[in-house]
Amino acid sequence: MEMAGWWYRLAALVVALISTTHSAQILGIIATPAISHNKVFAALTDELARRGHRVTVISPFPKKPIPNLKNIEVEMVLKDHNIPNFYDIKNMGTIGLSIFVWNVGLSCCASVLQHPEVQALIHSKDHHFDAIMVEAFMNECFLGFAHKFKAPIIQICPFGGTAYMGDWVGNPNPFSYIPDPVLHFSHHMTFWERLVNTVNGDYLRIGQEFYNIPRQDSIMRKFFNETEPIPPLSELVRNTSLLLVNNHFSLNYPRPLMPNLIEVGGMHVQPPKELPQDLQKYLDESPQGVIYFSMGSVLQGSLMPETARNAFLEAFSKLKQRVLWKWEIESLPGQPSNVKLGKWLPQSDILAHPNVKLFITHGGLLSKQEALTRGVPLLGIPIYGDQHLNMRKAVNSGYGILLEFENITTDSVLWAIESALQPRFRENAQRVSRIFRDQPLTPLEQAVFWTEYVIRHKGAPHMRSAALDLAWYQYFLLDVIAALAFSVGFVSFILFLICRAIFKKVCSSTSPKKSITKQKKH
Incomplete structure (x- = not known):
């Protein structure tokens, strides 16, 4: 027993030394x-x-x-x-x-x-x-x-x-x-x-x-x-x-x-963690599903132009789904009864909930990665940076709808939401999610x-x-191209001179000889 304890302490010491x-x-x-x-x-x-x-x-x-x-x-x-x-x-x-x-x-x-x-x-x-x-x-x-x-x-x-x-x-x-x-x-x-x-x-x-x-x-x-x-x-x-x-x-x-x-x-995407009790209850008790809305950490909802904000509010009020909106200030005038606000929301964990049917996003890369890890389709409203590129890829791959910010109206928001909620968008999001997560590490x-x-x-x-x-000029092989061009040009010039010399020789040999006759004086 004492010997076993000694070996255990020795093994622990070796592991500690290796770790150090x-x-x-x-x-x-x-x-x-x-x-x-x-x-x-x-x-x-x-x-x-x-x-x-x-x-x-x-x-x-x-x-x-x-x-x-x-x-x-x-x-x-x-x-x-x-x-x-x-x-x-x-x-x-x-x-x-x-x-x-x-x-x-x-x-x-x-x-x-x-x-x-x-x-x-x-x-x-x-x-x-x-x-x-x-x-x-x-x-x-x-x-x-x-x-x-x-x-x-x-x-x-x-x-x-x-x-x-x-x-x-x-x-x-x-x-x-x-x-x-x-x-x-x-x-x-x-x-x-x-x-x-x-x-x-x-x-x-x-x-x-x-x-x-x-x-x-x-x-x-x-x-x-x-x-x-x-x-x-x-x-x-x-x-x-x-x-x-x-x-x-x-x-x-x-x-x-x-x-x-x-x-x-x-x-940065971690396995989903337990949600706060109020959010868990809100998501669990949403039989028609929940639409999650966040424009990221830089684009503050309170700075959104009033016309766009009102278009979202009116469109959300006509939905049967609930809406969970990341909103950074205390109140939202005209807030519909089916909209819940949060100054800060655990986005990645929310997207993992099965009742989340759609993510309305600015198209930021981290948001896109979190959504696709969970297999959630996107409605993207890109503003700057790589957001347009991200959403264009989402559209081409069939898991997203792109809505330009300049085109936001009540009707366009409703059209985009209804389109993105079609089953094929979720199926494509889950298909891409499987591809994305299929990695050895x-x-x-x-x-x-x-x-x-x-x-x-x-x-x-x-x-x-x-x-x-x-x-x-070396990286783009311009020196090699120049050398090849010079070589081809030089050889072409030599061939041209040879051909010209041969041509003159042939022409001179085939031309009629002029006979010079001396006229005798009579």
């Missing part, structure tokens, strides 16, 4: 003050902490205490920016929106990097990190931490990513069949759509390279004011060891992927595996694409 050996020090930075972005980022950092890694997170969000996780909460001070009513943001256009986002990103960088605890990390001499995790969204200034701590870079994109993000890891992005996230095209594009897609994607690439990166580089150097020189940010960003994107080919479109660009779409398990893989293999340089070492 594989435990990594990870620094995560997310500066975007958007709840949806934080949900994706926090899903991974929290899980890494639960698995025994020691994680330090810098973010603008408070966190519940988690063992192994230290949270440095940073207040975002966004000065000199006109934050628009997001219902009007589509009027800004691609150029205006991208410049606005890049400028906000600079303010976020300054707010984080000047924080005393962050400055203490920047100038520390005794800290060590095995990986630096950064949100891949206007946060390139934080890559200075990777140089300081000589740690691999892991970037997490809260959506499917852009062409210029693919450039960080040498990933191809043919504009001929990969639509840009801010456009509403499918992967089968007309000539005009391919032209617009190419111009839009290259504009973002050029703006990122010559407008955003130099300004991010400047602010990085301002706060990483150490004696050791830091390489250019354009070089640091191309040292990204791993890019995790919140995407999956079943919810978007297939595309080529380098081994260090991993799709982990839906990694859950999205979160994949994200954890590849994060630990990069840490284990010291940045996994064997996954780095040689495309990153090529000049642009």
Whole structure:
């Protein structure tokens, strides 16, 4: 018995030593003050902490205490920016929106990097990190931490990513069949759509390279004011060891992927938890079903134009189904008896209830992933960003109806709801749900595996694409094309000279000879 106890203590000690050996020090930075972005980022950092890694997170969000996780909460001070009513943001256009986002990103960088605890990390001499995790969204200034701590870079994109993000890891992005996230095209594009897609994607690439990166580089150097020189940010960003994107080919479109660009779409979705008692009762006692309505965390219901709000209210009052509406203020004038409001609602858990028949949404990617995990059809009202792309895919796949915000009337809302409640939409949603969930590992398990893989293999340089070492003219084989064109031209010219010489020779030999006769004098 004593011997058995000794072996048990020895085994426990070995397990503890192994656990300690594989435990990594990870620094995560997310500066975007958007709840949806934080949900994706926090899903991974929290899980890494639960698995025994020691994680330090810098973010603008408070966190519940988690063992192994230290949270440095940073207040975002966004000065000199006109934050628009997001219902009007589509009027800004691609150029205006991208410049606005890049400028906000600079303010976020300054707010984080000047924080005393962050400055203490920047100038520390005794800290060590095995990986630096950064949100891949206007946060390139934080890559200075990777140089300081000589740690691999892991970037997490809260959506499917852009062409210029693919450039960080040498990933191809043919504009001929990969639509840009801010456009509403499918992967089968007309000539005009391919032209617009190419111009839009290259504009973002050029703006990122010559407008955003130099300004991010400047602010990085301002706060990483150490004696050791830091390489250019354009070089640091191309040292990204791993890019995790919140995407999956079943919810978007297939595309080529380098081994260090991993799709982990839906990694924030957890198994459904028990609902609050009042919500559980409301959903259980709805024999005709419930329509869940939420425009996400950014689009506040109280800021919705009055005409659109009244159209929804009148349409809802004519339904036999109940409506559960995420509404952020105390009251809603004209609220019908079949509508229940909630300032905050556990969306993913609500969508798991069998009585939820339809999700009216802005078409945000996280909302779409949660709905399809549960097999719930969508009625989408896209406003900005990738919402149009998400809903266009839902329409093409047969599990969603798209209603443009400009076209909202009582009749259009009723038509859209009645159409989306048809059985075929739910059947298609459940079919796509089965495809989406048919993966060898859950999205979160994949994200954890590849994060630990990069840490284990010291940045996994064997996954780095040689495309990153090529000049642009080499990557597009322009030098090869030029050499081939010159060779073909040179050979063609030589053949032309030979043919011309032969032609002259033949012509001269076949022409009649002129006889020169000397006339004799008589």
